[in-house]
Amino acid sequence: xxxxxxxxxxxxxxxxxxxxxxxxxxxxxxxxxxxxxxxxxxxxxxxxxxxxxxxxxxxxxxxxxxxxxxxxxxxxxxxxxxxxxxxxxxxxxxxxxxxxxxxxxxxxxxxxxxxxxxxxxxxxxxxxxxxxxxxxxxxxxxxxxxxxxxxxxxxxxxxxxxxxxxxxxxxxxxxxxxxxxxxxxxxxxxxxxxxxxxxxxxxxxxxxxxxxxxxxxxxxxxxxxxxxxxxxxxxxxxxxxxxxxxxxxxxxxxxxxxxxxxxxxxxxxxxxxxxxxxxxxxxxxxxxxxxxxxxxxxx
Amino acid sequence: xxxxxxxxxxxxxxxxxxxxxxxxxxxxxxxxxxxxxxxxxxxxxxxxxxxxxxxxxxxxxxxxxxxxxxxxxxxxxxxxxxxxxxxxxxxxxxxxxxxxxxxxxxxxxxxxxxxxxxxxxxxxxxxxxxxxxxxxxxxxxxxxxxxxxxxxxxxxxxxxxxxxxxxxxxxxxxxxxxxxxxxxxxxxxxxxxxxxxxxxxxxxxxxxxxxxxxxxxxxxxxxxxxxxxxxxxxxxxxxxxxxxxxxxxxxxxxxxxxxxxxxxxxxxxxxxxxxxxxxxxxxxxxxxxxxxxxxxxxxxxxxxxxxxxxxxxxxxxxxxxxxxxxxxxxxxxxxxxxxxxxxxxxxxxxxxxxxxxxxxxxxxxxxxxxxxxxxxxxxxxxxxxxxxxxxxxxxxxxxxxxxxxxxxxxxxxxxxxxxxxxxxxxxxxxxxxxxxxxxxxxxxxxxxxxxxxxxxxxxxxxxxxxxxxxxxxxxxxxxxxxxxxxxxxxxxxxxxxxxxxxxxxxxxxxxxxxxxxxxxxxxxxxxxxxxxxxxxxxxxxxxxxxxxxxxxxxxxxxxxxxxxxxxxxxxxxxxxxxxxxxxxxxxxxxxxxxxxxxxxxxxxxxxxxxxxxxxxxxxxxxxxx
Numbered sequence: 001x002x003x004x005x006x007x008x009x010x011x012x013x014x015x016x017x018x019x020x021x022x023x024x025x026x027x028x029x030x031x032x033x034x035x036x037x038x039x040x041x042x043x044x045x046x047x048x049x050x051x052x053x054x055x056x057x058x059x060x061x062x063x064x065x066x067x068x069x070x071x072x073x074x075x076x077x078x079x080x081x082x083x084x085x086x087x088x089x090x091x092x093x094x095x096x097x098x099x100x101x102x103x104x105x106x107x108x109x110x111x112x113x114x115x116x117x118x119x120x121x122x123x124x125x126x127x128x129x130x131x132x133x134x135x136x137x138x139x140x141x142x143x144x145x146x147x148x149x150x151x152x153x154x155x156x157x158x159x160x161x162x163x164x165x166x167x168x169x170x171x172x173x174x175x176x177x178x179x180x181x182x183x184x185x186x187x188x189x190x191x192x193x194x195x196x197x198x199x200x201x202x203x204x205x206x207x208x209x210x211x212x213x214x215x216x217x218x219x220x221x222x223x224x225x226x227x228x229x230x231x232x233x234x235x236x237x238x239x240x241x242x243x244x245x246x247x248x249x250x251x252x253x254x255x256x257x258x259x260x261x262x263x264x265x266x267x268x269x270x271x272x273x274x275x276x277x278x279x280x281x282x283x284x285x286x287x288x289x290x291x292x293x294x295x296x297x298x299x
Numbered sequence: 300x301x302x303x304x305x306x307x308x309x310x311x312x313x314x315x316x317x318x319x320x321x322x323x324x325x326x327x328x329x330x331x332x333x334x335x336x337x338x339x340x341x342x343x344x345x346x347x348x349x350x351x352x353x354x355x356x357x358x359x360x361x362x363x364x365x366x367x368x369x370x371x372x373x374x375x376x377x378x379x380x381x382x383x384x385x386x387x388x389x390x391x392x393x394x395x396x397x398x399x400x401x402x403x404x405x406x407x408x409x410x411x412x413x414x415x416x417x418x419x420x421x422x423x424x425x426x427x428x429x430x431x432x433x434x435x436x437x438x439x440x441x442x443x444x445x446x447x448x449x450x451x452x453x454x455x456x457x458x459x460x461x462x463x464x465x466x467x468x469x470x471x472x473x474x475x476x477x478x479x480x481x482x483x484x485x486x487x488x489x490x491x492x493x494x495x496x497x498x499x500x501x502x503x504x505x506x507x508x509x510x511x512x513x514x515x516x517x518x519x520x521x522x523x524x525x526x527x528x529x530x531x532x533x534x535x536x537x538x539x540x541x542x543x544x545x546x547x548x549x550x551x552x553x554x555x556x557x558x559x560x561x562x563x564x565x566x567x568x569x570x571x572x573x574x575x576x577x578x579x580x581x582x583x584x585x586x587x588x589x590x591x592x593x594x595x596x597x598x599x600x601x602x603x604x605x606x607x608x609x610x611x612x613x614x615x616x617x618x619x620x621x622x623x624x625x626x627x628x629x630x631x632x633x634x635x636x637x638x639x640x641x642x643x644x645x646x647x648x649x650x651x652x653x654x655x656x657x658x659x660x661x662x663x664x665x666x667x668x669x670x671x672x673x674x675x676x677x678x679x680x681x682x683x684x685x686x687x688x689x690x691x692x693x694x695x696x697x698x699x700x701x702x703x704x705x706x707x708x709x710x711x712x713x714x715x716x717x718x719x720x721x722x723x724x725x726x727x728x729x730x731x732x733x734x735x736x737x738x739x740x741x742x743x744x745x746x747x748x749x750x751x752x753x754x755x756x757x758x759x760x761x762x763x764x765x766x767x768x769x770x771x772x773x774x775x776x777x778x779x780x781x782x783x784x785x786x787x788x789x790x791x792x793x794x795x796x797x798x799x800x801x802x803x804x805x806x807x808x809x810x811x812x813x814x815x816x817x818x819x820x821x822x823x824x825x826x827x828x829x830x831x832x833x834x835x836x837x838x839x840x841x842x843x844x845x846x847x848x849x850x851x852x853x854x855x856x857x858x859x860x861x862x863x864x865x866x867x868x869x870x871x872x873x874x875x876x877x878x879x880x881x882x883x884x885x886x887x888x889x890x891x892x893x894x895x896x897x898x899x900x901x902x903x904x905x906x907x908x909x910x911x912x913x914x915x916x917x918x919x920x921x922x923x924x
């Protein structure tokens with residue numbers, strides 16, 4: 001079961017794990033952003049990611065637009081659909097949150113279907129915004145510029161979002177709405193603008209994630225759906241509230257997959273996901289029990 | 300004066316004196332709700348359509364109908380935790396897939412006996428995973444439970460389906476199907492017949508379960524967990540049963556999936572998106588009846604067939620079905636009300652409204668509580684016989700939340716027949732002390748004893764079973780249950796207890812509302828319902844939290860009268876929290892004043908009220924204890 005491990009194999013497994021985790025982290029940021037305003041788990045993220053990446057591909061490969069323009073185009077479309085989702089959320093304040101969560105999944109299915117109509121019927125990997133060539137070798141693994149670019153982008157976005165939420169007036173408003181929307185409204189905070197705005201940001205982040213993820217996963221909706229599920233798992237570690245912990249959680253999920261799937265511990269086909277599942281299970285129970293205890297103290 | 304009044308067909312003697320003779324039965328007969336004929340329309344329609352399908356549908360549609368039955372079974376399986384526990388399990392598809400693949404792999408080429416064994420093992424495996432997931436809901440609920448169930452879904456999808464030795468791998472194996480019977484009953488029809496008979500049996504079984512008192516326990520467990528504890532319901536056991544049944548239904552559906560198709564459908568059919576689509580079936584049905592679940596499952600199956608010629612993208616189609624299901628579930632009430640209004644004349648609507656309880660509410664306001672049933676009626680001795688009384692003793696009780704000492708070193712004792720009131724400002728720690736005595740919060744320090752029995756480590760439901768009764772500041776009653784169902788919840792199938800509950804409903808003047816949902820009952824009446832529920836179990840010590848908040852003065856007087864009368868006759872101890880000093884001084888003998896988690900003073904009512912420090916507390920001055 002356990003294979004002899006050299007330092008190079010271990011380093012490679014860790015590197016693979018970190019970059020896999022980075023992909024999850026990009027998705028996780030969108031999930032945390034939307035949860036951070038009205039406590040809805042946004043299962044529209046995979047749809048937004050696929051559709052944003054589809055627009056990016058279409059603009060750059062079919063229309064011949066420069067990569068940077070296509071990138072902004074994909075992100076802008078993601079933001080617009082995210083804002084629309086935010087508007088729908090405002091109309092669903094009386095719905096149970098679980099039902100709103102399922103509603104966001106319908107959006108994913110619609111966007112998957114719409115992407116199918118736009119994309120040619122073959123597996124497609126869009127060009128990376130950081131270029132398809134270039135990179136260097138670390139241990140046994142080749143690290144591409146795309147992976148480095150994605151990693152840096154994820155860190156920058158994580159820090160930026162964390163700073164906005166914790167240090168700015170906008171962040172205070174967002175936290176106030178998250179804590180108690182009705183009370184926030186009585187303080188004169190424009191609830192509607194903020195919900196729509198934050199969901200637009202979540203849509204933009206999801207589209208950006210899709211654009212950065214799809215060069216590796218292809219534009220297969222179901223592959224991206226699974227990336228989002230692992231991302232959800234990573235974000236659960238932080239109780240869906242913290243961008244920083246979501247980033248770290250996603251890296252942990254990626255690392256566990258890298259180590260179990262990368263030859264250090266070989267359990268058998270399909271079992272490389274066991275570690276990630278265990279990480280997620282522990283995270284869910286930890287976050288759930290913490291939330292329950294907190295609720296108990298508050299009552 | 301002696302008179303008679305009808306109660307569900309049984310005459311109850313009324314009198315002003317202490318004793319009465321006569322032949323009137325002591326235990327009032329139950330006035331159970333009658334099933335409206337309209338409620339039979341949908342089940343009859345579904346049954347007839349299913350029966351007709353066997354003979355008139357072409358082969359390919361018979362196959363589709365069998366698939367619809369599989370969908371419906373998964374939908375029913377998810378309906379249980381969704382409706383009873385308000386949990387959204389996102390692993391229905393994976394559980395069905397697990398049973399389908401396990402059954403197909405191990406039943407491949409086997410004899411009938413072995414095949415039956417594999418059905419049992421496959422369904423059992425599904426039940427075991429479902430129960431394990433369900434037990435998680437004891438620790439995490441709501442969103443976190445949904446995500447935990449998603450983890451199970453991913454685990455099965457990504458790990459179990461790849462275990463060739465368990466499920467045969469992603470390709471699955473073939474399942475033997477029955478041979479045709481004469482020319483008309485093709486294999487597809489025989490498969491449909493077997494599937495529909497299985498589903499009919501399951502539906503009848505569920506219908507039978509809905510008629511039992513178990514339903515109230517299930518709903519109480521999910522909708523009011525603390526209320527369930529307060530009536531002695533073992534929540535973990537209820538959850539095991541609910542998720543076990545859910546796993547059973549989904550497991551049978553999985554086996555049928557393999558049987559109907561001749562081989563398990565490919566793994567993507569058991570993916571996470573399908574889990575959500577399956578979940579949409581009970582959601583779209585409005586979570587009311589099993590027939591509605593079957594009807595929605597039929598629509599979900601029929602739509603892709605009907606729209607096949609339009610070549611609609613499967614994702615767009617699934618998304619549309621989900622969206623319609625969600626909107627239907629959320630606007631069902633309004634739509635149904637409109638349909639009813641179209642069908643009925645205004646006077647008929649008024650009549651129905653009256654039948655549904657409005658007249659009962661009016662009657663309640665006109666009828667003084669204490670006069671509904673006399674203090675003693677011949678033959679009622681059993682219903683109000685005192686239980687062997689024990690004292691509830693809390694010693695050095697402390698409850699600390701981090702650095703906050705919500706309760707700090709409090710001693711409290713309530714003996715049989717004693718009435719003790721706890722008063723104090725908001726945040727003084729009164730309810731937390733109750734929670735520690737009752738088992739809702741583990742005390743950081745101290746012990747709780749009932750007589751000689753140390754109950755400190757017992758869970759709340761076990762303390763209730765030992766002899767504590769409890770009501771809450773905000774009544775913990777399940778809105779979707781009727782008054783009667785709320786009161787019966789947690790009662791053993793013991794006719795004496797049920798009779799006592801019915802008698803107490805009369806005594807507290809809520810019998811007229813017995814069969815209307817608690818959500819339309821006024822707040823003050825809910826308090827009485829909760830007291831009835833607690834007293835129905837014959838508690839040795841009753842803990843009631845702010846019982847008169849929300850009651851009119853007249854209602855308070857009536858409540859005092861009934862409580863004192865019952866307590867004098869039955870001898871239980873009473874520990875109450877109340878801000879209303881008029882009520883406290885009318886009902887309690889002893890009084891304890893709490894400030895900042897500690898006891899400021901205690902003793903007889905007069906002594907405590909004469910204490911200068913108590914006056915200062917009530918006048919808002921700072922007091923150091």
